[in-house]
Structures are given as structure tokens and as C-alpha cells.
Amino acid sequence: MFHGSMVALVTPMNEDGSLDVPALRRLVDFHVENGTEAIVAVGTTGESPTLDMEEHCEVIRLTVEHARGRLPVIAGTGANSTREAIELTRCAEAAGADACLLVTPYYNKPTQEGLYLHHKAVAEAVPIPQILYNVPGRTACDMLPETVERLSHIPNIVGIKEATGDMDRARDILRRCDDRLDLYSGDDATALDCILLGAKGDISVTANVAPRLMHQMCQAARAGKEGEARALNDRLMGLHKHLFVEANPIPVKWALKEMGLIQGGIRLPLTPLSARHHETVRQALRAAGAIS
Numbered sequence: 001m002f003h004g005s006m007v008a009l010v011t012p013m014n015e016d017g018s019l020d021v022p023a024l025r026r027l028v029d030f031h032v033e034n035g036t037e038a039i040v041a042v043g044t045t046g047e048s049p050t051l052d053m054e055e056h057c058e059v060i061r062l063t064v065e066h067a068r069g070r071l072p073v074i075a076g077t078g079a080n081s082t083r084e085a086i087e088l089t090r091c092a093e094a095a096g097a098d099a100c101l102l103v104t105p106y107y108n109k110p111t112q113e114g115l116y117l118h119h120k121a122v123a124e125a126v127p128i129p130q131i132l133y134n135v136p137g138r139t140a141c142d143m144l145p146e147t148v149e150r151l152s153h154i155p156n157i158v159g160i161k162e163a164t165g166d167m168d169r170a171r172d173i174l175r176r177c178d179d180r181l182d183l184y185s186g187d188d189a190t191a192l193d194c195i196l197l198g199a200k201g202d203i204s205v206t207a208n209v210a211p212r213l214m215h216q217m218c219q220a221a222r223a224g225k226e227g228e229a230r231a232l233n234d235r236l237m238g239l240h241k242h243l244f245v246e247a248n249p250i251p252v253k254w255a256l257k258e259m260g261l262i263q264g265g266i267r268l269p270l271t272p273l274s275a276r277h278h279e280t281v282r283q284a285l286r287a288a289g290a291i292s
Helices: 021-033 053-067 082-095 112-125 145-151 167-180 188-197 211-222 226-242 250-258 275-287
Strands: 004-008 038-041 073-076 099-103 130-134 157-162 182-185 201-204
Touching: 004 211, 021 053, 038 053, 053 073, 053 082, 073 082, 082 099, 082 112, 112 130, 112 145, 130 145, 145 167, 157 167, 167 182, 167 188, 182 188, 188 201, 188 211, 188 226, 201 211, 211 226, 226 275, 250 275
Parallel strands: 004 038, 004 201, 038 073, 073 099, 099 130, 130 157, 157 182, 182 201
Antiparallel strands: none
16 A cells, blocks of 8 residues: 655654654655655654643644655554544544554554554454554564554554564564565564565655655665665665664654754653764764755
């Protein structure tokens, strides 16, 4: 259903932490112009944990409104409360989102049966296409391939963003789910290898600052042009690494400010990027051609 380079978009904020709506619209235009294949609004990179329900729904609505007809919007609607996840997913459907991305329930550490029943409940409550999101490094909750396989039989569960960076895990999911469910990388550093295995694309932090290069790399990898894809990816490796020198989205928001695309607003408990990392991130931006 979706493919290629899909940006996990930041949520632009003014210096006081309020939403910067003009900057959000500029970012959508930036991605349309640079070949990004889809926008993921209000995921982890979009600071979903610090937006209240009204803001969360408003960012989805604004993104869909500005992107409509130009590229698809996947709304982040996951929560560790099943009721809240259903409410957010309904909000995204009403806003006209093309699909939803639902992270595994964090902090409360459900069993595999609990994960299955959580995602099944959201899928049955809201008919919009849904993409599972497994990122145990942030959630302390790991959705195993056998659970993904069970969920792949639910018609409107159409994909999974697998962010472990584990290629054996990716192979297992592809083998178990066949064409019932699309696999997307959620780890920029290993996205190329994942696509070469059969993933449909990458839901990317790096694409925030280097959308054209990420689009070209994913396109080459999907076409089986491994040499070309690796050459492009070599230029991106500094970003893949250094956009995570502090917790995402701290470095990528600083990078976008450095590029003149957003202001520096970020909400506590996240803080602006430490000065000791500034030149490291600048060098990665230069290597990718994002700044001169």
C-alpha cells in the first residue's frame, strides 16, 4: 500500500513550545518537492508523548489538509491505553488520513496475547488501514513475529514498522506473513539491507533532513540496484548515526533549525541538543548535502 522513503515528521514548535503551523505546512511542501513517498504525522519523532489529545488530532488534521492529493499521510495513533488508541485512530480517520501507525503499548508490558487483543480491538473498532509499530528499545515491549503473523490475518492491518534493526527478525516476518502484510524498516542504519530483503520501504528520521537522497536510496534498493543504493547510503550514514547522539527527536529538530526550516522549540522533558554534538551533526548534514 505504501512504499519508499516515508518521513517520520517532526512537529515544528515555536521557542515557547507552542505548535508552529506555518512551519508544519512548509515541511509538508519540502517533502512533496523532494520525493518523499509518505508522511507519518505525530509518531515518536513528532513528539506524540508531549502533545495533548486536541493537539495530536490537530496536527494530523493540518498535515492531511495541506498534503491532500500530493502524498499520503499516515497518522501516528498508538497509545498504551487501548481506549485512547481507538479514540486517536477515529480522529485520524475523520481527518482523512490514509492509514494509521500504532506503536505497541509502552510501559505496561503486555503479554503477546495482550498485544494481539489490543491491536485486534483497534482494527475492529476503526476500519482505516493500520500499520503495527514495534520499537522495543523505546517501549520495553517486543511484538514477536508469531504475534505479527496472527495480526496479519486481520484485513485492515496492512503492515509493520519493525525498528529492531534485526535482519533475522525481518526475514522471519517476511516468511510468516508473505503478501498479507508489508514490512517497513524503522531503523535508518539498516533500512537498505531490510529493503533488499523485501521490505517495502523505510519510515525514516533521516528523511526529515535529506529527503531527496533518502528517496533515491530507497528507490534504488527497491529496484534491486544494490551498488547504487549503497553508494547513496554511504552519504547518509553519518545522519543515520548522529541523528541519534541524543534521544530522537532532539538532534533532528536541531538539524532542521540549522537548515532554516523550523525554529528551535521542543517540549520538556526533551531539551535542545547539547552544544558538544553540534559540529558532529553539522558534519553529517554536510556529507549528505543538506547544508553547505
